[in-house]
Amino acid sequence: MPNNQFKKGELYSFITGKASTAIARRLQKKFNASGVNLTIEQWSVLYHLWKQDGASQQELCNASFRDKPSITRLVDNLEKLNLVKRVSDEKDRRINKIFLTRHAQKLQEESMRLAEETLNEALEGVPEDQVELCKAVLQQVYDNLNGQ
């Protein structure tokens, strides 16, 4: 018998992630208000490219927990917005490497500032050790469901 038998009335928000969707909506509003013309999903792809410019689409899949079709279309849209460019790998022509344009580089500072601001608002009044514990629990949840 599992130890963590859930009280029924609390299933819902755990499954639907109301906290993370609230964070995402708040950040989206900040983007809109600041003229950062990005969806959160587009931003999350750029986020990985800012860490590793030239990543392949497959690497973006792994980093962003999305499947290939999702990344194909996000890269499509980012390309339309002139934020990234597909460059076919010379050694393995199956691979597209995705490179940031100058325009995308300019968005990094402002959008990251807004993201940190959002998180600070979200976590206001929550002691740091509780934040850490919460992150650890969520990581464990992820590992439990994907590790095997």
Add this chain to the structure above:
Amino acid sequence: MPNNQFKKGELYSFITGKASTAIARRLQKKFNASGVNLTIEQWSVLYHLWKQDGASQQELCNASFRDKPSITRLVDNLEKLNLVKRVSDEKDRRINKIFLTRHAQKLQEESMRLAEETLNEALEGVPEDQVELCKAVLQQVYDNLNGQ
């Protein structure tokens, strides 16, 4: 200066909710494998109707943290699947009350069992007090962003 200044490398999974999406995906797979022919979103609407049959669309909006168009279309789809029925309120004809069909009532037990099973798998190895603390933090996050 806020106390919770986030380490930059950790912004991502908090905003994109990788834990809750992992839970939702696992539950969806269980639904598919068990012949429960529902999307997680449809299930989340039924979930509230099982608690309060005859709720209005507006009440479903509030309970499920969705906007009106989302609920309109989810109810459209649930109606197509013969799982709910719109009934116009007699006293206030702006209001649609949503009622479960017998078919939907039959889905409750099995789908809730699968949802609890999923959460138990997700939380395996996480002590109960840490689960409680994590839920409290996520609730606080939600309140911080929506309360005011």
Add this chain to the structure above:
DNA sequence: TTTAGATAGTTGCATAAACAACTATATGCC
């Protein structure tokens, strides 16, 4: 009682996710 404003719900449009089926290229084995 008429009219302004609020509330409930719908529709159109753009973006995104999940899944299956597909193409193109590379690798490994005979």
Add this chain to the structure above:
DNA sequence: GGCATATAGTTGTTTATGCAACTATCTAAA
């Protein structure tokens, strides 16, 4: 070399979200 298989990416279809603009109905105030 040639074929089976694996890997990288694309396309089609269905479902869902967010926003703005819309219709219908109700309420309150002049």
